[in-house]
Structures are given as structure tokens and as C-alpha cells.
Amino acid sequence: MRYTNEQISAALLLLKATGSPKQVIDTLGYPSSPMLYHWRDMYPEYYNVPDQKHWKQAPDNLKQYIIKRCLIDGEPVKLVAEEIGYTPSLIYKWIREYRKKGHFSPMKKTTANVEVNPSDIESAEDINTLKAQMLDMQMEIDILKETINVLKKDPGIDQTVLTNREKAVIIDALKNKYSLPALCKKLDLAKSSYYYQEKAIHAEDKYHELRKKIVQLFHDNRDAFGYRKIHTLLHKLGLIISEKVVRRIMKQEALIVKQRRRQKYNSYKGEITPAVENVINRDFHADNPNQKWLTDITEFSIKAGKVYLSPIIDCFDGMPLTWTIGTSPNAELANTMLENAILSLAPGETPIVHSDRGCHYRWPEWIRLITEAGLTRSMSKKGCSPDNSACEGFFGHLKTEMFYGREWDNCRIDEFIQEVDDYMQWYRRDRIKSTLGGLSPLDYRRSIGVSV
Known part of the structure; x- marks a missing residue:
């Protein structure tokens, strides 16, 4: 340096x-x-x-x-x-x-x-x-x-670039040791400017109640929302305030969404069966529910062991339709999730099911379930995560908001599985999305008359 x-x-x-x-x-x-x-x-x-x-x-x-x-x-x-x-x-x-x-x-x-x-x-x-x-x-x-x-x-x-407010803070810290005129002269601050800043510093916080509400909303939503989502929630509550004010208050209160990167779980075991075409082709837009489904398996590693989550994500609104959680990334984990998703379909609904090239989606039982339900298989290219980026994005939100930045050393496997399931329920029911007009997936479907 x-x-x-x-x-x-x-x-x-x-x-x-x-x-x-x-x-x-x-x-x-x-x-x-x-x-x-x-x-x-x-x-x-x-x-x-x-x-x-x-x-x-x-x-x-x-x-x-x-x-x-x-x-x-x-x-x-x-x-x-x-x-x-x-x-x-x-x-x-x-x-x-x-x-x-x-x-x-x-x-x-x-x-x-x-x-x-x-x-x-x-x-x-x-x-x-x-x-x-x-x-x-x-x-x-x-x-x-x-x-x-x-x-x-x-x-x-360079002390000459300090703001008047910063200079006033320094003077407050030293005025019991040195005379005020000497400090003002040394910091090149007029006494009138010091008194103005002193009054502003010790003025009553006009955002006192708003500050408490922002802290409450942040913690009520699993410490997972940044200032934009908190601003949306405040707007829904009838509190009209600038995003900049929300951002400043969250910074002052140290309300920071913690992030941490870990190695991603890889289920690829080689070309055990013929791959199918990438029908989705990175087009994750859907005009109606149950047109395009995405799936994958993600791993959580804690001191007590490893836990795996297998969900179905609907491209229409990003809602997790069904999911299974277990301690082994086996065929039962993926197949049970798919069976539950198929049971939620209305007659005539035959969505495309897109996945990566993991072994779970190439075993005979998975293929049989897809075929009997009349669904269409779609697979990413080998080693190309952007081909399933919408599902990867869901996992990114999940781990940032629920997993990273928290202490799990004293958590048992059954307790952690419950934590993951609680998050998935919260994501469906309460987690607002700007792309849905500040509504959660469940509220959005209700607002447009889709039965859930």
C-alpha cells in the first residue's frame, strides 16, 4: 500500500x-x-x-x-x-x-x-x-x-474537506478540553455555523416513528429486504416517503442484508441417458400459470449435516408450487416433488418441465412420471447454468435471505429442515416482488382471480 x-x-x-x-x-x-x-x-x-x-x-x-x-x-x-x-x-x-x-x-x-x-x-x-x-x-x-x-x-x-456537520461533531468531542474559539479557528468553522450544526445534531428526530417501523419491517421479513422492498411495504401501509430517506435510515440502523457465497451442489453424473432438447431456450416468460416449470436441487451444508431442497418454480410468477426437503439428493426427493406438482394440475394443463442435466432428471422413474402426465421435458446444455438462470436466481434469493449470515452450528437437522420449509411458505405467502406490483406470488394470483 x-x-x-x-x-x-x-x-x-x-x-x-x-x-x-x-x-x-x-x-x-x-x-x-x-x-x-x-x-x-x-x-x-x-x-x-x-x-x-x-x-x-x-x-x-x-x-x-x-x-x-x-x-x-x-x-x-x-x-x-x-x-x-x-x-x-x-x-x-x-x-x-x-x-x-x-x-x-x-x-x-x-x-x-x-x-x-x-x-x-x-x-x-x-x-x-x-x-x-x-x-x-x-x-x-x-x-x-x-x-x-x-x-x-x-x-x-484532508481536514479542509470535512463538512460543517463533521467539524461540529469533532468540536463537541473536544470542547471540554479546548476553548470553542480555538477549535473553530483550527477547523476553519464560523461560530455561527457551529451553533447551527449543534442545533441540527441535537434536534428531535422527525423520523423517530418511521425509524421504528422500518426496523420492525426489516426483522419481520427475515432481515432479507433491502430499502426498495421496505419502501414498497411502507407505501402499502399508506406511509409515503422517499426511497432515499428509507435507504439513509436503514444505513444508520445498520439494517444490511448479509451475503455469503458457498460452493454450489452439482448433481451431474455423466450422460447416463440421452439428453433432450432445450425447449425453454432461456425464455422464462409465461403468460399463464402452469405453462413453464423449472426445477433443480440445492444443497445446504451445516455442522449437523447436509440438507437438500428440490422445488418446482412456476415461470408465470416465480411461485414455488411444491417442494421436498431431505438429507439425501436421491430419486425419491425429486420424484416425490414431481408427483405432488402433477397432482396440482387442472385437466388439460401440460407444462414444460425444465431442468439441468443432473442424474435425478434422467432416471427412468422421472421420465415415466413426465410421460404419463403428458408433460414436456427440457434440459439445459451441459455445464451451462444460465440456461436455468431463473431457478438459480430463486436459490440465490433463498440462501441470501434465509441461510447466509446466520449461525447454524447449534441447529439440528430437523430444526433446519423446518427453517427451510418456513421460508418456502413465507416466500409464497408474504415475500413481495416488484415485478408483481409489490405483491407476493399468492396475493398476485388472488388479485387476478387464479385459484390457489
Whole structure:
């Protein structure tokens, strides 16, 4: 990863102020220790210097003199340490102590006798300047911390691009430590703008009731609906609101449909019987129910074992007509499902039954059931999932909305089978589809007078 000059400068600023590589990494989240040492060595003030001797105790005026040279005059800490005879880590300690307390701890009695040239000792004005410099530096560091930790911004973010609202949030977090005028000046924010944002931030949430309703609808629908479907449900309830508002509220409430990919189950066992023509030919549109059926088998792998689902999907509205669930992808699973589907047909209805080239759809019993019912077989090309994409899409919705992102380690096989069956019932009865005018498959059929 390439770091910007701003990111490098921020890291070196913290290192210079704290003297602790660990604190730099903990605060900024970057870089690694070797990289930080590499950056340090690229600048003269961080070159390695020989071991120095140091006195047991230094007088306060010497400490102030050293801090003045390092911070006000801008001399490198390590070069000053080499000249004076103290270790850099000790000088960093003095800087931290002075920044925190505004003075140094009382000296212990020592036999060391240190002579300091009076002309080198800073005046009262120098001390005030030093304090102001250190306070300004600490403010910059704290603002950087809040930008990273509160606003979740990238460590190299340019603070000039922050919105007024974001600046107001940072000021709120630091106004007990620094004066409001100083913070506003540092962030280039007018006080009037801060007060405006402060009022807006703490204003009563006008979407309070709507927010609760959106959370309820999301959880009532198996945490499976995105903002478009939630918007449709709200519209059906008579709540007219913008999709953008729904999307923003769902983002604020972390209402996210979880997704996870897993290896797809493959039932292909070779060309055990002659394949039939692809009658569907990727045309999944049907003008009436029971014209075109799609089928396939999908696998669920949980800690307790594997579960298989075999449904019939009607191309007319995507409704799962019948399905079987079991622990083995055998002939009984597929054939029982087909028998139940055939029983639901009215006289004269002879749909096309489209599948992939799995072994279940090439065994004699499957072929016999199709033939006796007067149905038409249709098969995808070998290894061509788009030929059965509508059924694959159904499985994708099922696993995204019901299976992925949930913990199944403590679930028994019988409990999981019930979960799958509950989802299939919910899909038929309650799951709305934009292609059906915001109705579920069952409600859509009722609305057009189709018996179910």
C-alpha cells in the first residue's frame, strides 16, 4: 500500500510528539513498526546516534531550555540529545510531562552539578510561546484522533474537506478540553455555523416513528429486504416517503442484508441417458400459470449435516408450487416433488418441465412420471447454468435471505429442515416482488382471480 505525504506527516508528527511508535500505530492504525522506522531514518532528525551518557537528574531550567530548542526553534530531538548528553527518550518524556502538567516534577536531591549559561534560559515570554506551541500541537493530534475514531475517516484525510456537520461533531468531542474559539479557528468553522450544526445534531428526530417501523419491517421479513422492498411495504401501509430517506435510515440502523457465497451442489453424473432438447431456450416468460416449470436441487451444508431442497418454480410468477426437503439428493426427493406438482394440475394443463442435466432428471422413474402426465421435458446444455438462470436466481434469493449470515452450528437437522420449509411458505405467502406490483406470488394470483 502506498501512503500519501499527509499520512506520513501525520505519523511523524505523532512520533515527534509522543516518542512512542506503539502509540502512533494504535492511534492511526498504520504503518507497521518496520515502516515507521524506515520513515524515521529518511529524515536527519531520526538518524541513529551513538549511545549517550545522561545525568541522573536535570534542573527545570535545563529541561525548559531543551524543550525550547526542540519545539520552538525546531531543532531535531536526537541532535539536541547528542549535544546535551541526554537520551532522546528522556527528552520526549520531559515534553509529555510539560504538556500534561504545565511544569516539571520537583527535582530530587542530587550531587550532579549542572551549569547552564543564563543567556540560554528562555524568558517568560518564551515559556508562554512554548506552551502555546505545545497546546496547538496537542490540539492537532486530538483533532486527528477524533477524525479517525469518531468520524471513521481515513488517517490521511484532508481536514479542509470535512463538512460543517463533521467539524461540529469533532468540536463537541473536544470542547471540554479546548476553548470553542480555538477549535473553530483550527477547523476553519464560523461560530455561527457551529451553533447551527449543534442545533441540527441535537434536534428531535422527525423520523423517530418511521425509524421504528422500518426496523420492525426489516426483522419481520427475515432481515432479507433491502430499502426498495421496505419502501414498497411502507407505501402499502399508506406511509409515503422517499426511497432515499428509507435507504439513509436503514444505513444508520445498520439494517444490511448479509451475503455469503458457498460452493454450489452439482448433481451431474455423466450422460447416463440421452439428453433432450432445450425447449425453454432461456425464455422464462409465461403468460399463464402452469405453462413453464423449472426445477433443480440445492444443497445446504451445516455442522449437523447436509440438507437438500428440490422445488418446482412456476415461470408465470416465480411461485414455488411444491417442494421436498431431505438429507439425501436421491430419486425419491425429486420424484416425490414431481408427483405432488402433477397432482396440482387442472385437466388439460401440460407444462414444460425444465431442468439441468443432473442424474435425478434422467432416471427412468422421472421420465415415466413426465410421460404419463403428458408433460414436456427440457434440459439445459451441459455445464451451462444460465440456461436455468431463473431457478438459480430463486436459490440465490433463498440462501441470501434465509441461510447466509446466520449461525447454524447449534441447529439440528430437523430444526433446519423446518427453517427451510418456513421460508418456502413465507416466500409464497408474504415475500413481495416488484415485478408483481409489490405483491407476493399468492396475493398476485388472488388479485387476478387464479385459484390457489
